[in-house]
Amino acid sequence: MDTMRDRFATVMARLLDEDPRVAVVLAEIGRDGFTDAARRHPDRVINVGIREQLLIGAGAGLALTGMRPVLHTFGSFLVERPFEQVKLDLGHQDAGAVLVSALGSYDWPAGGFTHMSPGDVALLDTLDGWTVHVPGHPDEAETLLRHAVGAGDDKVYVRLSVQSNDDARPVDGSRPLTVRRGGGGVVVAVGPMLTPVLEATADLDLTVLxxxxxxxxxxxxxxxxxxxxxxxxxLVEPYLAGTSTPAAAEALADVPHRLLGLGVGRRELRRYGTMPEHLAAHGLDPAGLRERIVRFLDAGRPRPAGGRTAR
Incomplete structure (x- = not known):
């Protein structure tokens, strides 16, 4: 199966052929995937070199001329390094663009912390008006990429990852899907966290969104x-733990509730390791998720006079 990033190059090549407004701007990363597309559309496939601030600035300039620019590089170079340009060139000027990242939170551990971006969505939360898509499968990435490019002149972030769920779901760029119904609580699995969440909660009476x-x-x-x-x-998110807990708490502000945010921890893991090892270290593998979800649910159950949790 191809990866989300493989699918990105394929989909964008087609969109360049289909829509004369579409332009792709690269900062060296990913250029090999656009060799043929660049020959067909040399004025709309632009490689600015290793200049991430210019990547955002060039995209904003294209947007102000009426183009629909799609900007791509690793997440740490797309959101974190040129954040001032994201804030001003796109946000302050109200210029729409599609930012498409790769590597997720730690998809290439050997690259070290410079190539990890667990805080990207939290950082974009400091800005107004961004739509954020987090596909969990290459097929979903294709759907959401087409949705993002066709979304008028909106500001959209599409977060691609090597991590992938076992199966694609019929996503629509809007509402979450109810995958399982139960009566003992709600687990919201974001993007590639769905398969481990389903495994971790297989025998629990929970609704899974x-x-x-x-x-x-x-x-x-x-x-x-x-x-x-x-x-x-x-909430189980593939980026910084607690990123969406303020939004969920606001949604339930007038409802008595308990809320647990699971995701990538703030402590930097200073050994490269492998992606599965990073998942386990952050408690995002099925075993880690189950242990923390069960502990959270047990803590909320009424206790009998003897002090043990009722089951």
Missing amino acids: YATTVRPFDARSLRAATESAGADVV
């Missing part, structure tokens, strides 16, 4: 799920 569009946060769907499943809510 699957979210691939996390901004705007769908408060209505979360509230509806808690009405039937109870107001114990666990």
